[in-house]
Amino acid sequence: MKNFRSAIIGCGAIFPTHGVSVKHCERATLVAVCDIIKERAEKTAEKYACAAYTDYIEMLDKEKIDVVHICLPHYLHAPVAIECMKRGKHVITEKPLSVSVSDAQAMIDASEKHGVTLACIFQNRFNAGTQFVRNMFLSGELGAIKGARCSVTWYRPDSYYVADDWHGTWDKEGGGVIINQAIHTLDAMRYIMNAKPIEVYATIANRGDTHIEVEDTAEGAILFDNGVRANFHAINYYSFDDEVEINLDFEKGRAKILSDRATVKMSDGRILSSVTEPLSDIDYGEIKAYWGVNHFRQIDNVYKCLESGEEMFVDLKGAFETLKIVCAIYESGKSGAKVKI
Ligand SMILES: NC(=O)c1ccc[n+]([C@@H]2O[C@H](COP(=O)([O-])OP(=O)(O)OC[C@H]3O[C@@H](n4cnc5c(N)ncnc54)[C@H](O)[C@@H]3O)[C@@H](O)[C@H]2O)c1
Incomplete structure (x- = not known):
């Protein structure tokens, strides 16, 4: 079984649903997290025993990463995803794909051009x-x-x-x-x-x-x-x-x-x-009840498909x-x- 090296950018409210999912996913290991708020990145990294960064470009340069999870404000989904995909990383972004149809199209084009998977969370x-x-x-x-x-x-x-x-x-x-x-x-x-x-x-x-x-x-x-x-x-x-x-x-x-x-x-x-x-067996900690419990199901499925090449469920x-x-x-x-x- 493959094991993918993962990073998560954005350690805010939705972070635990990704962090806990990666932790439970047998095909993934969380190697780094990034947030522009230093204490937030460091506190999260300590909890998940991984590296902390405040600059995602530096993280991409320094760490060996296969999959990047994007848990950022909406307008950053497209530029950050495209930057990651250019560097050959698979991307799992939170919803929405982006804030415009043209940005979303550019993300899809980048995933095709660089031969990487782009997934969007709709748990x-x-x-x-x-x-x-x-x-x-x-x-x-x-x-x-x-x-x-x-x-x-x-x-x-x-x-x-x-x-x-x-x-x-x-x-x-x-x-x-x-x-x-x-x-x-x-x-x-x-x-x-x-x-x-x-x-x-x-x-x-x-x-x-x-x-x-x-x-x-x-x-x-x-x-x-x-x-x-x-x-x-x-x-x-x-x-x-x-x-x-x-x-x-x-x-x-x-x-x-x-x-x-x-x-x-x-x-x-x-x-x-x-x-x-x-x-x-999945406890995301303090999250909103209306987010549901299915982040793990989707994230686990994306990693399975990265290994098998099958179509993603979402x-x-x-x-x-x-x-x-x-x-x-x-x-x-x-x-x-x-x-x-
Ligand atoms: N699927 C769901 O049910 C669900 C629920 C809540 C939020 N979300 C989505 O998750 C995403 C994030 O939402 P949130 O509620 O966690 O927001 P948030 O504001 O709580 O967290 C965003 C984090 O990104 C950090 N950040 C901002 N710019 C950055 C940058 N350039 N580099 C690194 N870190 C940066 C912020 O400091 C913050 O910690 C959004 O797309 C939102 O729609 C999805």
């Missing part, structure tokens, strides 16, 4: 509810899809946005509730439908009490190439982080996904439910399609026009 694709409905649909059991809608009603106070210099900004975060929070739910809806988005007609607004420039509200329609016009609604000014919801109407049944669980009411009266298999093409939806929502929301993808 919730592993959720039992998502898999349950998608597999039933793909097997033909549910018949054709007729309608879809999803909603994310979460809460992000000012303290969340002022904790750093990137959340709540167009240039660094690339948007608000859509690109950061609802992106998972949009990705899951698109993935279950197994269809290509072709047009978006959306509104974005800032309706809460926070002092941010990006949207805390968005709603609209996404037209897919199967003829379904899916609806989405997302806000960051609810009173708590409610369960995200995806509803899908099929010829032979209706599916409701709440967080990671699904219930399907079949037209013949049967009610079917997903079963979640917990990852009992495909890059799908991550790009989801980013195209996100960028089209912003373009439509800003212009007021329908946007073709």
